Each structure stands twice: as structure tokens, then as C-alpha cells.
Amino acid sequence: MTRLAATCLALLLVPVLAAAADVPVRVRILKGSRQGPAQVDPRLEDLKKQLGKLAYVKWEQVNERRLTMADTKTQFVDLPGGEHVGLTLQEVRGDTVTFEVALAQRNTMSRLTIAKGQRIVHQVSSEKGGAAYFVTVHAWP
Secondary structure, eight states: OHHHHHHHHHHHHHHHHHHHHOEEEEEEEEEEESSSSOEEOGGGGGGHHHHTTSSOOEEEEEEEEEEEEOBTOEEEEEOTTSOEEEEEEEEEETTEEEEEEEEGGGTEEEEEEEETTOEEEEEOSOOBTTEEEEEEEEEOO
């Protein structure tokens, strides 16, 4: 009877444990430009300090998605021009997550680890005409 109770309890907890591994993520695609007057899109106010450390002077948000990431399931965010950024949750350890950011069209992949409350800003396109695209990822926004 004890073994049966333990098995039933384990089966009931499986969905709860799986749901706990899901991580809400805010993903934004940004366009940074070296040309024009210094300007930051008002929607990027929370990133202003971080963006100010980069060589680009004009920042615009071009896309935003809110995702619920589960272990090793890749989700895609569109870039202007038809390319896609693949974002995969690789690992969750307490308040720290590791993501894989990949662009199949360019055959590139990066692994990035962030803690709760932190954001990453990662360039995902080559610079053309003084501008490039970036992805920013914020887990548990």
C-alpha cells in the first residue's frame, strides 16, 4: 500500500514539477545605429544605461515577444529581413538560466547565462550601413 501511495503521489507531482521549470521570458529585437542624433526609443528606457556602453548612438525597438520557455524547446523571434533568432532554454539553476541564441542562416550560436533581474543584449546581425540588430533577453520579467 505504501509503494502504491508513493507511486500515485509521484504521478500527481510530475505536472507540477514540469510547470515549475517553465521560465517566462521577455525578448526584444533592437536596431542600433551609429548614425544620426543620439536617441533611445522610450520603450527601451530600462536598457538605456546598458545600451549607452555600446558604440551605437540611436536605438529603436522593432519587435517584442513574451515567451514561456521550457527546457530544450526552441522558440523563434523574427528579425527584419526574414531571418529568425532561435532561443533555447538550456538550463535552469535556481535564479539563473542559460540560453542558447542561434541564427541558422548565419550558422552561429552563443550560450548566455543570466540571473533573475538581469538582461542580456546580444548582437545578432552584421553591421550594414552603420546599423545592426540585437536581441535582449530578460528572464522572469
